[in-house]
Amino acid sequence: MGNEFVTCIFLLLLFLTLDPGVASNVLRLPSMNLVEQIEDDGHSSSHFHVDIVSLANYDPTFTVMKDIQVGKTIPVSFPYIKDLSPYQFLSREKTHHIPFSSKAISELHRFFSVFPGSKQAMEIEQTLKFCERDPPAGEATACLTSFESLTDYARGIIGSDSDIRIVRSSLISSSTPTLQNYTIMESKERLTGKVIPCHAEPYPYAVYYCHFQVNTDNKLFMVSLRGENGDWVDAVFLCHMDSSPWSVKSKALIRLGLKPGESEVCHFFPAYDLVVVPQ
Numbered sequence: 126m127g128n129e130f131v132t133c134i135f136l137l138l139l140f141l142t143l144d145p146g147v148a149s150n151v152l153r154l155p156s157m158n159l160v161e162q163i164e165d166d167g168h169s170s171s172h173f174h175v176d177i178v179s180l181a182n183y184d185p186t187f188t189v190m191k192d193i194q195v196g197k198t199i200p201v202s203f204p205y206i207k208d209l210s211p212y213q214f215l216s217r218e219k220t221h222h223i224p225f226s227s228k229a230i231s232e233l234h235r236f237f238s239v240f241p242g243s244k245q246a247m248e249i250e251q252t253l254k255f256c257e258r259d260p261p262a263g264e265a266t267a268c269l270t271s272f273e274s275l276t277d278y279a280r281g282i283i284g285s286d287s288d289i290r291i292v293r294s295s296l297i298s299s300s301t302p303t304l305q306n307y308t309i310m311e312s313k314e315r316l317t318g319k320v321i322p323c324h325a326e327p328y329p330y331a332v333y334y335c336h337f338q339v340n341t342d343n344k345l346f347m348v349s350l351r352g353e354n355g356d357w358v359d360a361v362f363l364c365h366m367d368s369s370p371w372s373v374k375s376k377a378l379i380r381l382g383l384k385p386g387e388s389e390v391c392h393f394f395p396a397y398d399l400v401v402v403p404q
């Protein structure tokens with residue numbers, strides 16, 4: 126109780142500093158919403174929803190299209206996460222008052238109760254810096270902090286009157302073994318064209334880095350896999366059809382022993398990442 130009270134007072138003070146314009150209406154405090162949500166989820170001991178370690182360590186298996194023919198076997202590592210709730214977007218109402226900028230780093234340290242220099246603080250800083258860098262050539266990138274901003278971004282690319290859909294891989298059922306051989310049970314091409322891949326970034330609430338490759342076709346498949354341990358995964362599988370603009374030093378090309386442009390490059394998506402497609 127004492128701690129909560131202190132937190133509330135602190136957040137109120139912080140809020141007054143950050144956004145004096147609406148401070149008169151205490152009910153609209155976004156920080157309160159955040160705290161309530163964290164407490165509802167039973168995460169009151171920590172403000173951190175997103176499992177920074179698993180996000181940082183995940184290394185996708187790169188492959189090519191012919192590897193997902195039905196009946197083939199392929200070693201894949203899907204990271205184990207218990208549930209997706211930390212990776213669900215908050216609404217814009219809950220995030221739009223929270224600054225998302227390296228310039229506000231000291232306020233953010235206080236807001237999320239992290240010590241400057243700690244691992245969490247460094248992850249926050251790295252995510253902000255990553256989000257603030259210039260987009261790679263030929264890509265329209267954005268870091269999105271709410272469901273509404275994802276919708277706006279996707280409609281800007283796919284078309285303002287289009288319906289959009291979010292697809293994700295299903296969760297794996299157990300943490301062992303994450304790397305195993307999976308047999309391809311079914312493989313369905315969903316579409317070729319405007320596919321927007323988005324990757325979860327380490328941050329105290331859901332932040333996705335979405336990148337749309339202008340003038341490049343991506344092909345999206347839904348692949349059903351059966352693991353050696355009996356697990357079934359319905360996985361999102363994306364192929365970048367044109368690797369010619371990629372660097373010879375890119376990890377994917379090196380692993381596959383390919384030169385830029387020699388072949389498409391594909392990978393499975395972990396369940397915490399997502400892909401936005403037209404409905």
Ligand SMILES: *[C@@H]1O[C@H](CO)[C@@H](O)[C@H](O)[C@H]1NC(C)=O
Nearest residue numbers: 198199200201304305306353
């Ligand atoms: C997958 O199967 C191949 C061929 O049987 C085997 O050499 C390899 O070690 C297996 N990989 C894993 C991760 O079990």
